Amino acid sequence: MSLGNKxxxxxxxxxxxxxARVGDKWTVFVVRLLADRPMRFNELxxxxxxxxxxxxxxxxxxxxxxxxxxxxVYPTVPPRVDYALTDLGQTLITMLQGxxxxxxxxxxxxxxxxAAYDARAAE
Amino acid sequence: MSLGNKxxxxxxxxxxxxxARVGDKWTVFVVRLLADRPMRFNELxxxxxxxxxxxxxxxxxxxxxxxxxxxxVYPTVPPRVDYALTDLGQTLITMLQGxxxxxxxxxxxxxxxxAAYDARAAE
DNA sequence: CGGTATCCCCAGGGATACTG
DNA sequence: CAGTATCCCTGGGGATACCG
Numbered sequence: 001m002s003l004g005n006k007x008x009x010x011x012x013x014x015x016x017x018x019x020a021r022v023g024d025k026w027t028v029f030v031v032r033l034l035a036d037r038p039m040r041f042n043e044l045x046x047x048x049x050x051x052x053x054x055x056x057x058x059x060x061x062x063x064x065x066x067x068x069x070x071x072x073v074y075p076t077v078p079p080r081v082d083y084a085l086t087d088l089g090q091t092l093i094t095m096l097q098g099x100x101x102x103x104x105x106x107x108x109x110x111x112x113x114x115a116a117y118d119a120r121a122a123e
Numbered sequence: 124m125s126l127g128n129k130x131x132x133x134x135x136x137x138x139x140x141x142x143a144r145v146g147d148k149w150t151v152f153v154v155r156l157l158a159d160r161p162m163r164f165n166e167l168x169x170x171x172x173x174x175x176x177x178x179x180x181x182x183x184x185x186x187x188x189x190x191x192x193x194x195x196v197y198p199t200v201p202p203r204v205d206y207a208l209t210d211l212g213q214t215l216i217t218m219l220q221g222x223x224x225x226x227x228x229x230x231x232x233x234x235x236x237x238a239a240y241d242a243r244a245a246e
Numbered sequence: 247c248g249g250t251a252t253c254c255c256c257a258g259g260g261a262t263a264c265t266g
Numbered sequence: 267c268a269g270t271a272t273c274c275c276t277g278g279g280g281a282t283a284c285c286g
Contacts, residue, residue: 012155014226015219016148023146025139025279032135041248052280057249067236078247079286088232095225096138102218103137109211113190148259164268175260180269201267202266 021066026051026059028096031085034069035093038084068092144189149174149182151219154208157192158216161207191215 009017022028029048033039039047045056060083063069068089074080085093132140145151152171156162162170168179183206186192191212197203208216 011223011227012152014230015151015155015223017230018222018226019142019146019151023142028138028142029135032138045248053249054251054281055279058279065237065240066233067240073248079249081248088229088236091225091229095222098221099141099218100134100138102214103141104134106211106214107137110189113211114188117188117190168268176269177261177271178259181259196268202269204268 021062022092022096024059026055027063030056030059030063031068031089031092031096034083034085034089038072038082041081041083044083063089144185145215145219147182147185149178150186153179153182153186154191154212154215154219157206157208157212161195161205164204164206167206186212 022031026048029051030044033044033047041056041060044060045051045053048056051059060069060071064071067086070084070086072082072084074082145154149171152174153167156167156170164179164183167183168174168176171179174182183192183194187194187206190209193207193209195205195207197205
């Protein structure tokens with residue numbers, strides 16, 4: 001097996017891709033909400049504090065494209081669109097959960113490190 | 124305990140912070156390299172393909188500020204600076220490992236979903 | 247209701263030159 | 267060697283207006 005093969009990205013690149021996917025400004029919030037239950041567009045918009053209509057659309061389109069979210073249109077009047085996590089999306093939640101635990105466990109340490117660093121820089 | 128307390132960020136925000144920290148363009152590559160052993164500045168620069176001097180500096184400063192990396196200066200001529208992961212940085216590696224496994228396991232699914240989505244969009 | 251389309255701004259990040 | 271300083275450009279993302 002060739003490690004330099006351009007068609008087989010390194011693990012680093014794969015991790016980078018995942019982070020690029022899920023590390024944008026809004027994805028985590030949307031995914032977190034959909035973890036509980038399917039939601040409609042404006043319902044999400046109201047729930048995700050501060051998101052613009054444009055960014056909600058882009059975020060959902062991206063998730064849909066990667067197979068993490070399904071978009072279901074009910075051809076009623078007025079139209080109704082439901083967004084829901086796919087099975088793949090559910091597995092992503094597990095990853096984020098792990099990240100959340102790490103964040104909670106280590107935030108005090110990080111905050112302290114930051115304060116110490118900034119104090120040194122300011123002197 | 125109050126969940127709406129502004130001094131206690133939601134878990135979503137914490138995850139978002141971690142992702143913002145580690146989800147930038149270069150951090151994963153640098154952290155991955157330092158996981159093996161401490162490295163010098165230009166050594167890192169050569170190892171991380173395509174990174175600019177400026178961005179390597181900024182990335183390392185950020186990691187140092189958050190207590191994930193230590194910076195050790197040896198006052199020799201020419202100067203020598205070693206960067207190494209802290210214990211906290213090591214725990215981060217564990218998280219990234221998990222992300223990497225998820226990425227490897229699910230990439231085929233994601234690639235397929237993307238192809239399918241793009242095919243629909245193009246028709 | 248659930249979007250597109252358009253305009254605009256600013257931070258992330260590259261290239262280059264200079265320094266202790 | 268290990269940076270800082272400066273310039274510049276792209277694209278992420280907000281605000282607003284319009285559409286089926």
